Amino acid sequence: EAGVVQSPRYKIIEKKQPVAFWCNPISGHNTLYWYLQNLGQGPELLIRYENEEAVDDSQLPKDRFSAERLKGVDSTLKIQPAELGDSAVYLCASSGNRGDTQYFGPGTRLTVL
Amino acid sequence: GEDVEQSLFLSVREGDSSVINCTYTDSSSTYLYWYKQEPGAGLQLLTYIFSNMDMKQDQRLTVLLNKKDKHLSLRIADTQTGDSAIYFCAEILNTDKLIFGTGTRLQVFP
Numbered sequence: 001e002a003g004v005v006q007s008p009r010y011k012i013i014e015k016k017q018p019v020a021f022w023c024n025p026i027s028g029h030n031t032l033y034w035y036l037q038n039l040g041q042g043p044e045l046l047i048r049y050e051n052e053e054a055v056d057d058s059q060l061p062k063d064r065f066s067a068e069r070l071k072g073v074d075s076t077l078k079i080q081p082a083e084l085g086d087s088a089v090y091l092c093a094s095s096g097n098r099g100d101t102q103y104f105g106p107g108t109r110l111t112v113l
Numbered sequence: 114g115e116d117v118e119q120s121l122f123l124s125v126r127e128g129d130s131s132v133i134n135c136t137y138t139d140s141s142s143t144y145l146y147w148y149k150q151e152p153g154a155g156l157q158l159l160t161y162i163f164s165n166m167d168m169k170q171d172q173r174l175t176v177l178l179n180k181k182d183k184h185l186s187l188r189i190a191d192t193q194t195g196d197s198a199i200y201f202c203a204e205i206l207n208t209d210k211l212i213f214g215t216g217t218r219l220q221v222f223p
Binding site (some may be wrong): 004006031033040041042043044045048056091093098099101102103104105106107109 | 144156
């Protein structure tokens with residue numbers, strides 16, 4: 001069974017440019033999460049989806065970050081415009097349903113120059 | 114409040130046991146998890162324990178939970194060089210939010 005797929009694995013952009021990350025969860029998983037992992041720290045939740053509905057986006061900086069999961073399967077996280085402080089690893093995870101064990105993808109490492 | 118704490122580093126000799134410790138603050142946590150992260154990779158689920166259990170063993174891994182002290186530990190028996198990684202403990206709150214510790218970097222030397 002395929003795990004959580006993320007692309008790209010690495011992205012280098014200049015500040016003020018837009019960037020987008022894509023995630024495909026494990027087949028059949030209804031709940032999808034986006035996490036931010038800064039260097040030397042544990043992941044922090046940005047947004048959680050139940051199917052296509054964003055049910056917890058309290059930690060998402062809405063002035064520059066947006067996310068969507070239109071058909072309740074794959075998801076896109078966007079930053080526009082990117083800032084130097086956005087350099088981090090962006091992790092996607094999925095679980096069968098709310099409260100189930102979360103399985104993580106390999107992450108996208110973003111470097112903003 | 115939501116806070117999970119871990120020591121930053123642990124260094125052990127190959128073949129010895131490793132014990133990674135974690136403290137958490139939310140007594141309502143239903144499950145507690147251990148994840149492993151190798152360089153440049155995502156988080157790999159190692160094991161988890163339900164909050165009404167004291168111990169769980171899975172091959173070389175033993176998880177101990179002291180709910181009174183809000184203390185969780187992961188013991189790795191016969192530690193190998195391939196176990197070198199960062200280990201994160203995490204608690205899940207009633208809101209289904211996973212709270213991670215800062216991670217413990219385990220270094221195994223021959």
